[in-house]
Amino acid sequence: METANIKLFRWGGAWGPFKVNIPCGECTLTKNIIDDVMTNELAGIPVTLEVNDWLTYWWRPLFKGGWHAPIILVDDKVIFQGGALNRGVLTQAVIESYCRKAPIVGNHIFGKANCSHCMRSKEHLNQAGIEHQYHDVVKEPEALYEMLGRVKPIIGNSVPVTVPQIWLDGKYIGGASELREIIKAPVIPGHDQG
Structure with missing residues (x-):
């Protein structure tokens, strides 16, 4: 079965002489919210999570419209950025992705x-x-x-x-x-x- 793919770009990483070793509080909170949503609201739905340091890979979300960490993408579409994640936004985006990939069965x-x-x-x-x-x-x-x-x-x-x-x-x-x-x-x- 195909999975919904979540990508988190958090404030951290390195670019040239700039290095950030500690992610911002909202980025850490967002990661905690994603983990909890995957365990609870999205239990039973196949989901993958990829965490990236924004400063190291800033151009990847930028081409999708994401520029302010934390940036959350579901199936390469920006769903949220710039603050602590709203868990309902993530839940809805992942379930909609799942519905596009997995047909409903039964009555x-x-x-x-x-x-x-x-x-x-x-x-x-x-x-x-x-x-x-x-x-x-x-x-x-x-x-x-x-x-x-x-x-x-x-x-x-x-x-x-x-x-x-x-x-x-x-x-x-x-x-x-x-x-x-x-x-x-x-x-x-x-x-x-x-």
Whole structure:
């Protein structure tokens, strides 16, 4: 399986007569955040981490738009620079990278607890005897990032994302209305739109 590649360029290294042996505090903090995110939020996702001294390799991130250490790239795209890393930004970038490389397998509903369309979609699949995984995008931030990473390339960035978002046998089908058509479930009026 392909991995998401994280590169950290921290303040340190050498260039000509200049040498920095101790990375800045924000660079050290960023490295600690990356390690923790890889252990927790990204557990189960194949990820590699490469740490570079910015002063020694300053031109590598510069060509990608990174100039202020700490600089974090995911799959050679700058996602953050110049301060202590926001762990949500890293988590989202890595999960989106993973979604581009690893197709979804099986039956999945991405929804939220207070969505009547989501609950009915779960009921329809249960009544049809279709095993599925339910992901609450409010309670599980990783599920939100995965849903967005999988659905935005399909529907486009200008289309608002509602819930539920449903995949059957690894194929995107859409939302509750499309699921009802596929399994021929009765239409039950609802007051919300997910």
